[in-house]
Amino acid sequence: MIPVARPVIGDLEEQAVLEVLRSRHLSLGPRVPQFEREFAARVGAPHASAVSSGTAALHLALRAVGVKTGDEVVTSPFSFVASANSILFENARPVFVDIDPVTLNLDVDAAAAAITDRTTALLPVHIFGYPAGTPALERHGLPIVEDACEALGAVHADGVKVGGRGHPAAFGFYANKQLTTGEGGMLTFGSLEHKVIVDSERNQGRAPNMDWLDHDRLGFNYRLTDIACALGLAQLQRLDDMLAARARVAGWYRSALAGFEGLELPCEDFGGDVRGWFVFVVQLPRGADRDDTIRALYERGVQSKPYLPAIHLMSFYRERFGYRDGEFPVCEDVAARSIALPFFPELTEGQVAEVAEALESVLYTALR
Ligand SMILES: Cc1ncc(COP(=O)(O)O)c(C=O)c1O
Structure with missing residues (x-):
């Protein structure tokens, strides 16, 4: 059987992981900031925070830009479900718009038309690794969170790498991705303020200068282990x-x-x-x-694999928001006919x- 995906794992990865295991420093250790620094440099971003998944990265990014209950976030219905779900985690509403039939990314004119006074962020997805029209979306002056989970290695026409525009950009490291840590994710940012918030919220709301088990904000356990970061560092080399x-x-x-x-x-x-x-x-x-x-x-x-189903037609989204067939015809046509080889x-x-x-x-x- 020829599988649909398979990670490249060799001596480099085995040695890197073994070294961490032998050090006994399995979490909150030195590999985490090292992976963050090297990943940020790779995509040309000033800062990065390693987290437990691409989904966690999206969630923390939306919180960092201030998305809250009742807000609207304009996004693509042709994506892996996590990009829309992360908006729901904060009780905000994903506002879907149709996609471009060539790139399969969110149609930037449709996105512009969907902006209302309740829109507090835009969430483009670089689907299948093709750069979304983020530069065009920047004109609206709204916070942007980029779903770059599928787009490591992509570059915009202006020469800026995906992840390097300064908006929080979420990467995912599941085993089928361009770079894998088994499970894992990374947020890249231009703003140090965003990194400080994310570093705290991924670690149960702890500030870096606080004593053990002192917490000054709501947080999560979205940490990535040193074992995973060592694997990621090895993968970065290749x-x-x-x-x-x-x-x-x-x-x-x-x-x-x-x-x-x-x-x-x-x-x-x-x-x-x-x-x-x-x-x-x-x-x-x-x-x-x-x-x-x-x-x-x-x-x-x-x-x-059928890849990808339209999010707005999933039963959960239909029931919650009343979406019906035919609302985003380009997305629905593509979603019904796509398979990943x-x-x-x-x-x-x-x-x-x-x-x-x-x-x-x-x-x-x-x-x-
Ligand atoms: C477009 C997109 N967004 C979000 C995610 C979520 O990433 P993870 O599975 O690491 O949580 C993925 C991963 O499959 C993805 O492809």
Whole structure:
């Protein structure tokens, strides 16, 4: 079976983790600030805070910019559910707008039109690693929290790396990501004030100068261990190679799938934006049954996933906010036809050819 994702783990990672285990300093130790410094430098941000997940990063970022009960936050319905859920954690309302059919990111004109006097933040998602239109959103003068969980390695047309614009930007380190710590996340920021708040709130509301078990604000346990940070530091050392390998695999897919009638591939980089490759998601030809396609691929030894479902059509969101089919037609069309194919740095050109052959036989022969 060719899996849909697989992390690169070698001697570097094993040694880094072993060293921490042998030091007996497993949490609140030196690897945390070291990982923060090196990650911040990698994306060109002045500050970073390591946290337990991308979701925790989003939650703390929204709190840091002051989102509170009853506020509206404009965001994309075509995302992993955590980006919208993090808004609900603070009893604010996610205001969805439709997406751009090419980049699949939030449509910046629709976002502008959705801003009201209750809007206190904008939450663009750099979906599938393609830079969202954050520079255009900056014109509104509202706080921005970037969901960069899928976008390590992405660069905006103005040369600024995703995560380096100064807004709190949340990264995720789950095992399918460009860089993994098993589970984990990072917030990058331009403002030291934001880092101070986040460092306290990830650690039960403790201020750095407080004695043990002294707390001056509400906080959470969103800490990342030294073991995870050591793994992250090792992964950072090989990040350039892993990103280049992902881009190479994407190129193989483009060639192998060229000419598949009705199949839509991820957009090419344009206008100076650079994708940080995370997944290779294709939209199936209209009329192809996605579930049948996934099953038939599986029978041929290829794992694939429906990716991503539209958030506003999930039962929980429908029930809570009354969303109905047809409200965001571009998102719904893309969400209904998208599947993620196997995609990871060590995927070989031969395996890409196998996936392409399987897909061709399923789409144009077996299911016809
Ligand atoms: C777009 C997006 N947002 C948020 C998250 C949440 O990250 P985590 O799983 O680390 O909490 C993910 C991770 O899958 C994601 O892809």
